[in-house]
Amino acid sequence: MSYSLATIWYERNRFLPAILAVAFSAMLIVLQTGLLVSLLAMMSVPVDKAQADIWVGYPGVRSVDLGRPIPDRWISRVLAQPEVVRAEPMMIGFALWTRPIREEAPSPPEVCTIVGTRLDSESLGAVEAVRKNRDLLANLSEPGAVVVDRSEFHRLGIRQVGDQAEIFGHRVKVVGVVDGYKSLSGPYVFCSLETARPLLRIRPEDTTYLVARCQSPEQVPGVIEQLQTIPKMQAFSAPDFSMRSRMHWLTTTKAGLALGFTALLGLLVGAVVTSQTLYSATSASQREYATLRAMGIPRWRLKASVLAQSFWVGFAGLLLAIPITWLLTEIAQLLGTQIRLPAMIILAGSVITMAMALLSGLAALRSFSGVDPAHNIR
Template sequence: MGYALSTIWYERQRFLPAILAVAFSAVLVAVQSGLVLGLLSVLSMPVDRAPADVWVAFPSVRSVDFGRPIPERWVSRLAAQPEVDRAEGAVIGFAPWTRQGANPAQTTTQVCNVVGARLDPQSLAAPDVVRNSPELLAALAEPMAVAVDESELDRLGVRGVGDTAEVVGRRVRVAGLVSGCRSLGGPYLFCSLETARVLLGYQPDQVTYLVARCKNPGDAGAAARRMNGYPQLSAFTSDEFSARSRLHWLTTTKAGVAIGFTALLGLLVGAVVTSQTLFAATAASQREFATLRAMGIPKWRLKFSVLVQSFWVGLFGLALAAPITLALAEGANALGTAVRLHPYILLGSAAVTMLMALGSGMAALRSFQGVDPAHNIR
């Protein structure tokens, strides 16, 4: 190991490109993966920001955005589960928003995501920004009142509280503003259950989801499995439903596929550059390796030395990539782009990058075909 480190130090001009290639790959994979996670977490916001432990919907629902009406009376089935402490309904769905301007050219049309929940501090489906604001809860209790994220005002064509617009021909009023609930797709409209039913055309006894809080959150899986016994329903824990929603958007939208492909491309470019750099450095050291062979050093020891070199190249690349990744993530978050560097993202990126470096070292071993003790005599 000492020989490998010494070689990297004295031949640093040869190994520096490989270290930079590893760092580039690690940064790209981590930031792109964090960007994917951040973007997809926005899409599952109604699940992630609500305190419900169990979500029940129509069969085979793919995402929280694509629910269908189910009878609210079925909430009794969920409330009857021994693990459940309390259950209620929620209404979530897409609806067109129209804001008339002074002339037709200034009219704003936008597809929005309506989120209707019980207006109570203990609500199981309302996001925290709504539950924790008594003033907002009181304002949303008025008929056809909605709250929007303050960062979405320009997209919606409104200036603030008090402005009005139309949703499916129904006049709504912006009664409050929230923060931290920006959407990747249509802006979120938070409102009461009654308002959401009117905007989405639901009957008074219909909801999109049945949600429940369990006495022990760890028992949510058992309640969900039991609810799946009803053929008219699908049930998930909040974590399962959140992951299901994200996976749907990742695998069915061009944006998710493109971001994943970009991360894979960065890894591939880094692997090729690292492999070729290590191969060139190993090939350039053939005279030294031939001398060591003539001294009786087994070839497997020399090959192991190359693999150790690739390990150190990967480690130095990761050390260089760490501060750059954190700085880029902080800069992106400051600009309003969500980059979530979950510990699993960082560990996974480091593991993949290290495997790439070791794989490049394995590829560089093909240069040993020319290593021969007689090389120095010719």
Template sequence: MSYSLTTIWYERQRFLPAILAVAFSAVLVTVQSGLVLGLLSMMSLPVDRATSDVWVGYPAVRSVDFGRPIPERWVSRLAAQPEVERAEGAIIGFTPWTRNGEIPAKTTTEVCTVVGTRLDANSLAAMEVVRNNRELLASLTQPLSIAVDESELGRLGIRGAGDVAEILGVRVRVVGLVTGCRSLGGPYLFCSLETARVLLRYQQDEVTYLVAKCTKPEDARAVARRMNGYAQLSAFTADEFSARSRLHWLTTTKAGIAIGFTALLGLLVGAVVTSQTLFAATAASQREFATLRAMGIPKWRLKFSVLAQSFWVGLFGIALAAPITVALAEGATAMGTAVRLHPFILGGAAAVTMCMAVGSGLAALRSFQKVDPAHNIR
């Protein structure tokens, strides 16, 4: 190990391209994976930002934004569970948004996601940006009033609070703005249950989901299992429903395939550059290796030194990639794109990159075919 590290240091100009190639691959894999996770997490915000432990919807619901109406009276089934502290209804669904400009060409049409909940600080389904804003909660009690994320104003074709628009022929007024709730799909529209029923044309006794808060969060799995005993319902813990929503969008949009292909391309480029660099470095050292062979050093030890070099190249590349990845993630977040550097992603990217580097070292061992003590005899 020390010999390999010393060789890299004294021949750093020769090994620098390999280190940069490994760093490039590590950055690409990590940022691409974090970008996918960040974008898909936008689709599960109604679940992730709520305080409920259990979500109950129609049978086999695929994602939080693809719910169907169910009777609100069924909340009594959920509230009757011994582990449940409180239970209530929530309404979430897609609807078309129309903003009429001063001229017909300026008319804006957008598919939005209505999120209707109870309007109080203890609401189980309301996101924290809504339930923690008393002034906004009071404003949303007005009939046909909504709140939107300020980053979505351009998509919705409005300037801010006070503007009006139409949803299925119903005029709504924007009474407040929130932050941090940008959506990958349709912009989120926050409102009361009553307003949501009008906008989505639900009956007065219908909701999309029943949500519950358990006395102990770990009891959520048992409650969901019992609620799944009803044929008309599907129940999930909050974590299960969040993951289910993200997985649905990952598979239906093919985003994972596109990002995975790009990351694979980066790995291939890094592997080729690293392998060729290590091969060239090994080939350039054939005279030294031949001398060591003549001194009686086993060939396997020389090969091990090449693999050790590839290990150090991989390690240095990952160390170089770490600050670059963090900087890119922060920059993407500042521009409104979420890049989630989950520990699983960081660990997985580091492992894949290191395997690539060591694999490149294995490929470089083909240069040993010409290593022979007689190489130094002229």
């Protein structure tokens, strides 16, 4: 066992606050980032859960839920591309959901996001949970039929399938539910194109988007390049449009700034505590370091041992943070809050935390100014 690791073990009570600080920083960074990614992913659900390769909308559209009406006849321009095998209209927009009238006091209208698509198993715009459920496809074919996420019942003021409400004076009926399609803004309301048109007040000759699929994914960039040459039309690949929607909400709502500030605060707290702990441990061991200097141990090796201590403190903190982060993620899932933790987030959080621990070790080296072989004979 190395000298640094042995020192941490035999003086573990002294180094424990630093390990806990590192674990807290790592946990906060990963959880905050995972929460932010999950929240932003809600805003691109119509893109991520559909199977369209290309999205065509009005120039300058910043997010999938902020589309403007475009002529439905533009679909001929999309189908004119030889690589496109299928294209269809799709409607997405905000509307006001008026909750069912009951004996209790009426509630104010709720903003919802209408998602109108074609209803078949090969639909390019229908989300996965709808297009793969034959019962939902059949039920949505009825005029005024809609499907919502089960977790949005409370926001929409409904209790069960079969409840009715109004959207801009048009009666709608909940004919089914889906899971995992919660929205950060207005709850998603899935329906047919025929139902969506009056709810969004879109003219019969217009639509919000045109979605298309190519013969192979490799052909998508070329088709988009060709469509971009057409005036008053802007085309995106599905991944690009998804990212565009997330970045719009990230910069508009300032959610990323708030969560990022909290994570930065946790990182600073961890750095200060770790640095002070290592500084105190080094200062308290000046007599031992002075003895080692008198034995001929070079100063750079003593400094390297402090940096090694900071590495092992960071490593121990990460090991402690893993089960705590997993436990808190599971608790959040049970409470209905989704936290996504892809490998990239975990890796980035670990690298940042280790860098913080090593920088704290560098800051603790200032205590070596008092290390001198003559220290033990004073």
